[in-house]
Amino acid sequence: MSTLEIRDLHVSIRIDDETTKEILKGVDLTIKSGEIHAVMGPNGSGKSTLAATIAGHPRYEVTSGTITLDGEDVLDMEVDERARAGLFLGMQYPVEVPGVTMTNFLRTAKTAIDGEAPNIRHWTKDLKSAMENLKIDPSFVQRNVNEGFSGGEKKRHEILQLELLKPKFAVLDETDSGLDIDALKIVSDGVNRAMAENEMGTLLITHYTRILNYIKPDFVHVFVDGKMVEEGGPELAERLEAEGYDRYAANA
Ligand code: ADP
Ligand code: MG
Ligand code: MG
Secondary structure (H helix, E strand, C coil): CCEEEEEEEEEEECCCCCEEEEEEEEEEEECCCEEEEEEECCCCCCHHHHHHHHHHCCCEEEEEEEEEEEEEEEHHHHHHHHHHHHHECCCCCCCEEEEHHHHHHHHHHHHHHHCCCCHHHHHHHHHHHHHHHCCCCCHHHHHHCCCCHHHHHHHHHHHHHHHCCCCCCCEECCCCCCCCCHHHHHHHHHHHHHHHCCCCCEEECCCCHHHCCCCCEEEEEEECCCCCCCCCCCCHHHHHHHCHHHHHHHHC
């Protein structure tokens, strides 16, 4: 059982030499193994900033507060150390990596995270079955990471990484955006499999409730203007779907 804990997190971005802007204004969140927490909020509320800060993106400056993984200071870790500690980030806009094939990328990542190269026979088998699960064509392994991939293909490859790297916690930033219904189901199944097999904890950031029909959250958090403003169960997502975020914006 692991715990990812965020306490009173304040994060700013630098606009120019003289100016910074506070985006996260005191975020509190605790996720345990096997739990799914959905974070929902309007555009520009800071959801991607929260995800990027957990992942260690250098652009975001933590001005106060803490992030810990089983008591270890995550903010003190480099990006690669965070991955080795068991954190995984699926990005809203996955990057292309020209000149690096999927197969090399995945094996390098696995080796870095485990601290040793995977057994080649097991690895080949795991890769093949994970790709079959996600209905990814075998030819994709020889293509460069995300280069020329459609939005849906990028998301499937993100979930492929998740299945193979077996993180303790996954932060999925709008993994549902731009997916058609078939791709959404495939991606959701992948997340659910990773949770069932590895007791993964999931922070599922989303703008829409649609994905929550396939990935059932234990907790739903409403995120507005850089902080959590309400917490509830799945019924809260249904209310947001019906009413939108206006009621919170009015108090912002
Ligand atoms: P969300 O993911 O909820 O839509 P973001 O975290 O992307 O929100 O953005 C939160 C706020 O921070 C927005 O007002 C956005 O314009 C601002 N912001 C984020 N990244 C940058 C950046 N690189 N430069 C300037 N403003 C930014
Ligand atoms: Mg505070
Ligand atoms: Mg975002």
